[in-house]
Amino acid sequence: MDKNRMKSIIESILFAWGEPIKIGEISKILNIKPSMTKNILSEMAEEYEAENRGIVLKKANEMYQLKTKDENFTYINQLFKPNTRNSLSHSALEALSIIAYKQPVTKIEIDQIRGVKSDYILRSLVDKKLIAIKGKLDKPGKPSIYGTTDHFLSHFGLESIENLPELSFEENIENVENIMNESD
Amino acid sequence: MKYIVHLNKFHGPFDLLFYLIESNEVDIYDIPIYEITEQYIGYVDTLQDLDMDVTSEFILMASTLLEIKSKMLLPRKEGVEDPREDLVSQLLEYKVYKSVSELLKTKEDKEKEFVGKPAEEIQYDSNFNEQLLFEEISVYDLMYTFQNLLKNCKDNEPEEIIFEIQKDEFTINDCMDIINEKLDILKKISIRDIFSSNKSRKFIVTVFLSILEMSKLKNLRLVQDYTFGEIYLIKDSVS
Numbered sequence: 001m002d003k004n005r006m007k008s009i010i011e012s013i014l015f016a017w018g019e020p021i022k023i024g025e026i027s028k029i030l031n032i033k034p035s036m037t038k039n040i041l042s043e044m045a046e047e048y049e050a051e052n053r054g055i056v057l058k059k060a061n062e063m064y065q066l067k068t069k070d071e072n073f074t075y076i077n078q079l080f081k082p083n084t085r086n087s088l089s090h091s092a093l094e095a096l097s098i099i100a101y102k103q104p105v106t107k108i109e110i111d112q113i114r115g116v117k118s119d120y121i122l123r124s125l126v127d128k129k130l131i132a133i134k135g136k137l138d139k140p141g142k143p144s145i146y147g148t149t150d151h152f153l154s155h156f157g158l159e160s161i162e163n164l165p166e167l168s169f170e171e172n173i174e175n176v177e178n179i180m181n182e183s184d
Numbered sequence: 185m186k187y188i189v190h191l192n193k194f195h196g197p198f199d200l201l202f203y204l205i206e207s208n209e210v211d212i213y214d215i216p217i218y219e220i221t222e223q224y225i226g227y228v229d230t231l232q233d234l235d236m237d238v239t240s241e242f243i244l245m246a247s248t249l250l251e252i253k254s255k256m257l258l259p260r261k262e263g264v265e266d267p268r269e270d271l272v273s274q275l276l277e278y279k280v281y282k283s284v285s286e287l288l289k290t291k292e293d294k295e296k297e298f299v300g301k302p303a304e305e306i307q308y309d310s311n312f313n314e315q316l317l318f319e320e321i322s323v324y325d326l327m328y329t330f331q332n333l334l335k336n337c338k339d340n341e342p343e344e345i346i347f348e349i350q351k352d353e354f355t356i357n358d359c360m361d362i363i364n365e366k367l368d369i370l371k372k373i374s375i376r377d378i379f380s381s382n383k384s385r386k387f388i389v390t391v392f393l394s395i396l397e398m399s400k401l402k403n404l405r406l407v408q409d410y411t412f413g414e415i416y417l418i419k420d421s422v423s
Contacts, residue, residue: 018301058298065300073297087292091195093285101284113277116196116241156288157295165287167280 006030006040011066020063020154060154061161088130095121096130100152100164104134104145122146130155197245198278200227205275212275215268217256221249354387359394360403367404367419375415 010026027037041064045057054072058065068076088096095118098110110118125131134147148161158164194200204223210216228242248271255267366373375395379388395417398404405418 016306017303019303020300056298058300067298067300070294070297073299076299087289087296090285090289093288093292094195094281097281097284097288100288101281113274113281114196115198115245115274115278116239154300155295156291157298158291165284167284 001030003040006032007044010037010040010044014057014064014066018065020058020060020065020150023062023064026064058154058157059159061150061159063150063154065154088128089121091116091118092121092125096125096148096152099125099131099146100148100161101167103147105147106137106143106145108143110146197242198275199282200224200242201245201275202279202282213272215272217249217253217268221246221253224249354390356390356394356397359391360398363391363394363398363417364403367417371419373417375417378417 009030013026013029014021023034023037027034030037041057048056054069055066056069058067094114095110098113099105102109107118107122122131126133129149129151131146131152132149133144135145136142137145153160194203201224204220205212205215208219225246228246252267252271363378378391399406402420405420406415407418408415
C-alpha cells in the first residue's frame, strides 16, 4: 500500500470517528507500525496547514482529531445554538490547575492549596473526563490520587503535559524566604 | 446590596483574603494583619447577614487570622519566625494556581474555536439482504398491507376468555381435622406416617402447612429425638 493511499484511509477514519483517536488504533486498522502512522499523521497536519485547508489535525498526547480551523470559528459559530458550549467554572479551573502541575495529587493536597473542600468539583471533573483517579496512595485511608487525562490536553489545546505554561512558583517561594529573612 | 456582586466571586477564604490584600494595595510580605482581619471578619459577617451559606472554611480562616493577630501583639524573641509566614506562603501558592487557572481559561476559550465533532455511532448491517429495498414498493403495496393487517386484526378479535377455577382438593382445615383425629387415637405420630397415605405434591404441601398452623395454635408439639432424626407430632396437653 502506498503512502497516499494510507493517508486517504487515515483521513477517512478521522472524519468518520470524529472524536480523538489513538495512534495505536489507527495502526491496528492499517496493520502498520505506530511510528509509520505517526509519520503520516504529522505529514497530513503539515499539508493541511500548507494548503490552507478548513480543517486542522489536532494532537493531544497519542490522540489525533480533525477539527475546524480557529480562523473560521465566527462563521461556524452561526450554526450553533447559543450557550451549548459551556466552559468550566472558576473553581473547577483552580482545582484543575493544581492537579495539572502537582499530579499525581490527593484531594487533601488540593483542598489545602485552595483552602476549600473540592469533593464536588473533583467528581464533576472526573465525570467530564478531564481528570481520572490514577491509583491509591499507600497511606492511612488509602486516598485516591488524581491526574489529568488526554481529554484534558485536547480541551486546552496542549499537545502534551510538558506544554503547560511554566509556573512562576519557585521564584515566588524564594522571594518569600528572602523577605522573611530580611525582616528578621 | 452592592456587596453581593463582590461576594459571589470568592471561591474560598484565600480568594477573599487575596482580594482584600489587593484592594488595600498592601504588601503581601508585610500584611497589616489588624486591618485585614477586621475587614475579613466584616465580610464574613455580611455574608451571614445576607443569609448566604458561609462554609466552615471561611470561619476557620477568620480564627486563623485572629490567632495571628494575637501573636503579633506579643513581643517576639530573636529568631522566632513571623506568625504570618505560614499564611503568606499558603497565599502565594494559591496565587500561583489562581493565575495559572486564569491562563488555562484563556487557553480553553481559544481552543473552543477549533470545533470537533462528537463520536459518531457508526453501524452497518451485517446482512445486506435484510435491508429494506424501498424502490420497488408502491403506495398500493402499503395500502394492501395495511388492509391485510386490519383484516387479520378482526379475525383475531379476542374470544371470550374462560377461566377454570379449580376446586381445592385439600384444605388446611380438613387436614387439621384429619391430624387431630389421628392424634386422638395414636397420641404420637411420625411425620412420615402422615404423608404416607397420599404422595401428591398438593397433599404434602397442605399437610405441612396445617402442621405448622397447628403448632402455632399450640394444638400439637413437634419433637425430635436427635438431630436429623424422625420428627413426631404429639398432642399438646395444654389444648
